[in-house]
Amino acid sequence: MLYVVDDELEFTSLLKELPSPIFQSLIAFNDSTLFLDTASLESDDIVILDLQMPQMDGVEIIRNLSTRSRDINLILISGMEGAVLNSTSMLASALGFNVIATFSKPFKLEQLLKVVAQASAKIKQSPQHTHYQDDAEGFSKHDLCSALKNNEFVLFYQPQIDLQSLHICGMEALIRWQHPQLGMLAPDRFLEQMKSYDLLDELTDFVIEETIKTETKLNKEGIDICASINISASSVINLSLPEKLENLISDAAITPSRFCLEVTESELMTELVPALDTLTRMRLKGFNLSIDDFGTGFSSLQQLHRIPFTELKIDRSFVSNLMLDSESQVIVEACIFLAHKLGMSVVAEGIEDEQTVKKLVTLGCDVGQGYYFAKPMPEHALFEWIKEHLPVDNTVNILRTVK
Structure with missing residues (x-):
């Protein structure tokens, strides 16, 4: 109604x-x-x-x-x-x-x-209209541990598009729960409880390992795109994470530059010293670093100065209002200018129409992500999507044209 x-x-x-x-x-x-x-x-x-x-x-x-x-x-x-x-x-x-x-x-x-x-x-x-209406707040620690043990969590991937060439240049790994009774659940249905039960590290490990497997398959196909992985606050302060990641990709024979670790501003504020330690060593080992949901925290500029980020991800709330709100447009333009001055690339997420794409191209944004290009999809659908847009020279290109 x-x-x-x-x-x-x-x-x-x-x-x-x-x-x-x-x-x-x-x-x-x-x-x-x-x-x-x-x-x-x-x-x-x-x-x-x-x-x-x-x-x-x-x-x-x-x-x-x-x-x-x-x-x-x-x-x-x-x-x-x-x-x-x-x-x-x-x-x-x-x-x-x-x-x-x-x-x-x-x-x-x-x-x-x-x-x-x-x-x-x-x-x-949306999921509540295609699946059961049960509220996820009743999930127990046993439910979530069983889901991890029984491999009920799956990854979806959303393509990221170079806004100048309109080629696919990356993908973001997004967690989903294939619940045996409730169907496919989005992360907002269970992540907070995973956090309250101290299970986020185990879930992050799963995301990392599955993303590496997918990157390995893409590498064998000769497709070179970067995979973005969201890192939880507890993982950010895990001092052994850089070595663990380095060993995993070494076994898979993939370079660190194919991975971008996304961290939100709020997660950086939990324990700054170990976070600074972990993320700096990640960058030294060749991994890319992204500050996610930029502009929604309280100390954005300070974080950009402290940590060697390679990418700035503009929060979707500004992108979705880009064509409707002059203040949002000013903020997006300022983010792009600031990031480029600091030698960082810029990703705009939440793109849903062609007008927003055109505006972002005009403003000089580097990468776009959103339903306008492609929805999050499971691995097999991602490979099909790439093959549908793969010319004979193996350069991945989407079929949309921005005039």
Whole structure:
């Protein structure tokens, strides 16, 4: 269901006239109190919320919603400056809401139509709509240990594309749980519990070993692309990790430059000294290092100065709003400029449309990742995807053209 909370009657009338069955069936509220009292919200509902309501403002509405259900999809709109929209979006995300997009008035209705249509399609395809509805919070340590023992965890790979040549240049390894009853589970269903039970190191070992196996197969096929692996906080401070990784790739006869270890800013803040030790020695051994979700932490510039990163990964929250929000565009442009000045490459994740690709190319971004190019896929599908885009000269190229 699509809900619109806006005190402008003309706006809601215009939405109903849009050529889309989604908007023709929307429920509009011009009174925020009435919306909170009567709307029965489900996880697949989308709420278009104007922040400037007369009875209570958008922040108050979001706060009230958070006491009832946080599994709601929001599109925020406002005539205020972009900074207000950004702050409200961050607040809503921190409270657990899924903020799809933000719009500054005035905006084109066609843009809103496109965003809502894409979001609706994605929601319908999400795991909670294709698998059982059980909540993952009930998983015990025994459940997770059994999953590790029984090889129920699998890796999916999402291609990374060189935005200048449009060749595949890398892939990110992403963990999934093939649960025997619940089906395929995304990491947000189990990672926090793995962390609470001190199982992340074992899971990270699995990801590393499986990624090395995949890289070995690609190497035998003559396909040279880099694999990115997310490293947990506990692994970052493991002083034996550099030697362990070096031995594993040596046995597989693969060079360290084919691997990029991704670390988030928050993980670096746990124990800085051992993290600095481990990551510096990783770089000395030839591994690439990426600072993930850049711009969302509290000491980004300090971390760039401390640790020899080779790659900066712009957080998807900025990329997804690149064409809708001038502040996001400024931040993305600044990240690209800063990274290049420091000799780092830049990856933009969360790309979902051609307009964003074109803009990133204009801004000089190096690598793109997102559903626009390819969704995460299991190993066999990755090889099929590569072969479909593999010309006779063995140069991997995607079939999209950016004009």
